[in-house]
Amino acid sequence: MTINILIAENHTVMCEGLQILLESESDLNVVSIAKNGREAVEISRQLNPDIVIMDIDMPEKNGILATREICTENPSCKVIGFSMLTANQYVTDMFQAGAVGYIPKESAFEELVTAIHSVLKGQMYLSPIISRTILTHFITNQNNENTSSISILSDRELEILQLIAEGKSSKEISLSLHISNNTVIRHRQNIMDKLELHNIADLTRYAIREGHIHV
Numbered sequence: 001m002t003i004n005i006l007i008a009e010n011h012t013v014m015c016e017g018l019q020i021l022l023e024s025e026s027d028l029n030v031v032s033i034a035k036n037g038r039e040a041v042e043i044s045r046q047l048n049p050d051i052v053i054m055d056i057d058m059p060e061k062n063g064i065l066a067t068r069e070i071c072t073e074n075p076s077c078k079v080i081g082f083s084m085l086t087a088n089q090y091v092t093d094m095f096q097a098g099a100v101g102y103i104p105k106e107s108a109f110e111e112l113v114t115a116i117h118s119v120l121k122g123q124m125y126l127s128p129i130i131s132r133t134i135l136t137h138f139i140t141n142q143n144n145e146n147t148s149s150i151s152i153l154s155d156r157e158l159e160i161l162q163l164i165a166e167g168k169s170s171k172e173i174s175l176s177l178h179i180s181n182n183t184v185i186r187h188r189q190n191i192m193d194k195l196e197l198h199n200i201a202d203l204t205r206y207a208i209r210e211g212h213i214h215v
Contacts, residue, residue, distance in 0.1 A: 001027065002027060002028075002029050003027055003028050003029065003050050003051060003116065003120065004029050004031045004047070004048075004049045004050045004051070005022060005028060005029065005030050005031065005049055005050065005051045005052070005053060005116070006030075006031055006032050006033075006034060006040065006043055006044055006047065006049040006051070006052045006053070007019060007022075007030060007032075007033045007034070007053050008033075008034040008037065008039075008040035008052055008053065008054045008055055008058065008063065008066065009033070009034075009035075009053070009055045009058075009082070010035045010036055010055065010057075010058045010059060011055075014105075015033050015035075018053070019033065021109050022112075025113060028113075028116070031047050031049055032047055032049075035058075036058045036059045036060040036061060037058045037059075037060055037061030037062055037063055037065060037066030038060045038061045038066070040052065040054065040058075040061075040063075040066045040070065041061065041066050041069045041070055041073075044070045044073075044074065044077060045073060045074075048074065048077070049077060050077070050078065050120065051077070051078050051079075051080065051116055051119070051120070052067075052070060052077060052078070052079045052080070053080050053082045053112070054066065054067055054079050054080065054081055054082060054094075054099070055081075055082055055083050056081065056083040056085050056090055056094065057083065057084070057085060059166060060162070060163065060166075060176070061159055061162065062162055063081065063083070063094070064090075064093050064094055064097050065097075065155055065158055065159060065162075067079045067081070067094060067097040067098055067099050068097040068098055068155060069155070070098070071097065071098025071099075072098070075098075078100050078101070078119040078120060079094075079097075079098060079099040079100065079101075080099065080100070080101035080102065080103060080112075080115055080116065080119060080125070081094040081099045081101065081102040081103065082102075082103050082105060082112070083102075083104065083105060084104065084105050084106075086104050086129075086130050091126070091130060095124075100119045100123075100124050100125065101115045101118070101119045101124065101125035101126070102125070102126050102127065102130065103115055103125070103127045103129075104127055104129050104130065106129065107127055107129055111127060115127075152194050152195065153191060153194060153195075156177075156187060157187055157190060157191050157194075159177070160173060160177070160184065160187045160188065160191065161191055161203060161206075161207055162207060163176065163177075164188065164200060164203050164204065164207070165203065165204045165207035170184045170185055170188070188203075191203065
């Protein structure tokens with residue numbers, strides 16, 4: 001059986017190298033590459049891949065939001081987080097968004113192949129490189145109240161927060177998301193109210209600190 005894979009990664013060299021390695025395996029086929037989270041959602045919707053290899057740190061829509069949308073629309077699709085970000089909160093947020101595997105980019109390629117076959121068998125996969133405490137934290141706290149921005153804000157608000165932090169104007173955001181300028185402004189005010197922040201600079205600093213955008 002051929003396993004169809006979508007790579008969601010915004011670094012061209014990484015994408016090309018990963019595609020070559022994956023397609024060197026007889027049963028793996030890369031159907032497409034997405035350069036940002038929004039593309040990942042759209043391509044997944046069109047091509048229905050078996051596996052999405054998802055980076056977190058991507059423009060327009062980060063990997064956590066993209067994973068949540070993909071897994072909601074297509075529960076049979078298996079998302080594997082593939083990132084340089086290995087802190088507990090990133091891993092936890094990815095699994096809570098619907099991912100079934102997580103591997104640091106520093107891992108050997110063979111481990112990614114192992115992860116792909118594991119998740120297709122209905123298993124979850126977490127790289128041994130990541131501390132065991134991350135998995136322990138996730139298991140023991142997944143039902144506890146989460147006060148991070150992932151739970152405080154709606155998906156649309158998280159999306160707008162990222163675009164604001166990337167320097168997009170209200171008009172640019174409205175065009176990108178196909179909503180009115182007034183709706184963007186209303187969402188922005190709701191975000192500020194929920195986070196108790198008062199201006200765009202505060203929102204940008206918050207987004208960087210929380211990992212919605214990286215510099």
